[in-house]
Amino acid sequence: MPPVSAQKLQDWKDQGFEPGNCPVRQVLDHVSAKWPVLILLELGRKPMRFNELLRALPDISKRMLTQSLRNLERDGILRREVFDTKPPSVTYSLSELGEGFLPHLLALVDWAENGMPNIVAARQRFDAV
Amino acid sequence: MPPVSAQKLQDWKDQGFEPGNCPVRQVLDHVSAKWPVLILLELGRKPMRFNELLRALPDISKRMLTQSLRNLERDGILRREVFDTKPPSVTYSLSELGEGFLPHLLALVDWAENGMPNIVAARQRFDAV
DNA sequence: AATACTGGTCCCAATTAGAGACTTAATAGC
DNA sequence: GCTATTAAGTCTCTAATTGGGACCAGTATT
Numbered sequence: 001m002p003p004v005s006a007q008k009l010q011d012w013k014d015q016g017f018e019p020g021n022c023p024v025r026q027v028l029d030h031v032s033a034k035w036p037v038l039i040l041l042e043l044g045r046k047p048m049r050f051n052e053l054l055r056a057l058p059d060i061s062k063r064m065l066t067q068s069l070r071n072l073e074r075d076g077i078l079r080r081e082v083f084d085t086k087p088p089s090v091t092y093s094l095s096e097l098g099e100g101f102l103p104h105l106l107a108l109v110d111w112a113e114n115g116m117p118n119i120v121a122a123r124q125r126f127d128a129v
Numbered sequence: 130m131p132p133v134s135a136q137k138l139q140d141w142k143d144q145g146f147e148p149g150n151c152p153v154r155q156v157l158d159h160v161s162a163k164w165p166v167l168i169l170l171e172l173g174r175k176p177m178r179f180n181e182l183l184r185a186l187p188d189i190s191k192r193m194l195t196q197s198l199r200n201l202e203r204d205g206i207l208r209r210e211v212f213d214t215k216p217p218s219v220t221y222s223l224s225e226l227g228e229g230f231l232p233h234l235l236a237l238v239d240w241a242e243n244g245m246p247n248i249v250a251a252r253q254r255f256d257a258v
Numbered sequence: 259a260a261t262a263c264t265g266g267t268c269c270c271a272a273t274t275a276g277a278g279a280c281t282t283a284a285t286a287g288c
Numbered sequence: 289g290c291t292a293t294t295a296a297g298t299c300t301c302t303a304a305t306t307g308g309g310a311c312c313a314g315t316a317t318t
Contacts, residue, residue, distance in 0.1 A: 008238075010174075019188045025167075027241040027248060032161040038154075045139075050265050061307050066266065076251025086315055087264035097247050104240055107233050112156040118226050119156060122205025179296050190276050195297065215284055216295040262317075273306070279299085286293075 030075055035060055035068045037105065040094070043078060044102045047093030077101065159204055164189055164197045166234065169223070172207060173231045176222035206230065 012022065019025065030036060035057075042048060042056050054065060069092060072078045077098040081091045094102065112119075141151065159165055164186075171177060171185050183194060198221060201207045206227040210220045223231065241248075 019186070023245055023249075024238060024241045027244070028166060028237065029163055031241070032166060032237065033163070034158055037157060037161060051263085059307095061309095062266070063268095063308085064306070067306095074252055074255040075248045076254075077248075082265095085264090088314095090265060097244055097251075100244070101240055104233065104236050107236070108157060108161065109153060111230055111233055112153045112160070115156070115226055115229070116152055119204045119206075120152075122226075123203055125205075126203040180294080183296095190278090191297070192277090192299095193275065196275095211296095214295090216282090219296060260318085263315085264313100266312085268311080269309095271306100271308085273304105275302100275304070277300105277302085279301105281298080282295095284294085286291100288289100288291085 027075060030071045031077065031101065033068075035064050036072060039065070039068055039072065040077070040098065040102065040105055041109070043092060043094050043098070044105070047091050050090050050092070053092065072098070156204060159200045160206065160230065162197075164193050165201060168194070168197055168201065169206070169227065169231065169234055170238070172221055172223050172227070173234070176220050179219050179221070182221065201227070 012024075031040070038057055038060070039053065042053060048056065050065070050069075053069075054060065054062065057065070069078070069080070073080050073092075075097075076095055079093050079095050081093070083089045083091065141153075160169070167186055167189070168182065171182060177185065179194070179198075182198075183189065183191065186194070198207070198209070202209050202221075204226075205224055208222050208224050210222070212218045212220065
């Protein structure tokens with residue numbers, strides 16, 4: 001009993017999407033990769049400035065933060081606002097599109113959290129062999 | 130108005146999770162990265178053998194397929210069964226944990242699909258500057 | 259006067275991913 | 289009989305991506 005969307009996957013293939021330029025794949029890559037996930041979770045808590053995000057995510061590099069923010073901004077998932085203060089400040093916040101994504105992301109986190117006991121047990125079984 | 134789980138994020142930080150060994154982050158990395166996502170979508174359609182997956186995902190390498198499958202197997206998200214046929218065959222399928230994840234993944238795909246017009250428009254605006 | 263803050267960019271080294279050869283044993287085609 | 293192919297990987301070498309840190313201009317603090 002295949003899931004509802006088995007057909008959709010098939011449809012995509014039938015439409016001859018080159019895997020390399022499937023638009024949905026591109027968006028998922030921007031949105032579900034390591035750093036973007038964490039950035040969106042942070043921005044889901046509240047809008048934040050560049051260096052604030054850097055501090056909130058202690059192991060991201062400026063380079064990757066800039067790059068991930070640009071990707072998400074380009075896709076319209078977050079908003080970048082520059083304020084002309086003495087040292088100019090830049091604030092990032094979720095757009096409506098981004099707000100719509102957040103619940104799905106939180107659902108993933110919940111799933112991972114609820115599943116942790118299972119996952120830990122599975123790892124022990126796997127490593128024991 | 131922060132989302133429900135703003136507190137959870139804060140709790141994690143308060144618990145002093147070293148970002149590098151946050152268990153939820155590890156699972157998300159295994160599950161939401163580029164190739165695992167596609168593998169899980171395929172296995173959500175039906176159980177598949179190694180080379181069958183290779184053919185279904187034309188642009189993945191054996192190396193990354195093996196690696197991603199091992200990660201997912203280790204986390205108990207999918208099952209690996211070896212059948213002692215003439216050339217031994219190996220079948221991969223979602224575990225119950227994996228089945229529980231699939232709906233969330235499909236929700237992400239739907240979100241990306243529904244949002245595509247917005248996203249495309251946002252990109253044009255961004256690139257026009 | 260020196261330091262730190264802002265939001266980045268740039269370069270180089272380290273890590274990671276990809277491409278393809280190779281494996282073992284069996285079957286298919288010619 | 290000989291070659292090619294298939295199975296599920298591993299291994300190596302190279303290409304691409306990432307991380308770390310220096311550096312930038314301009315203002316405020318010590």
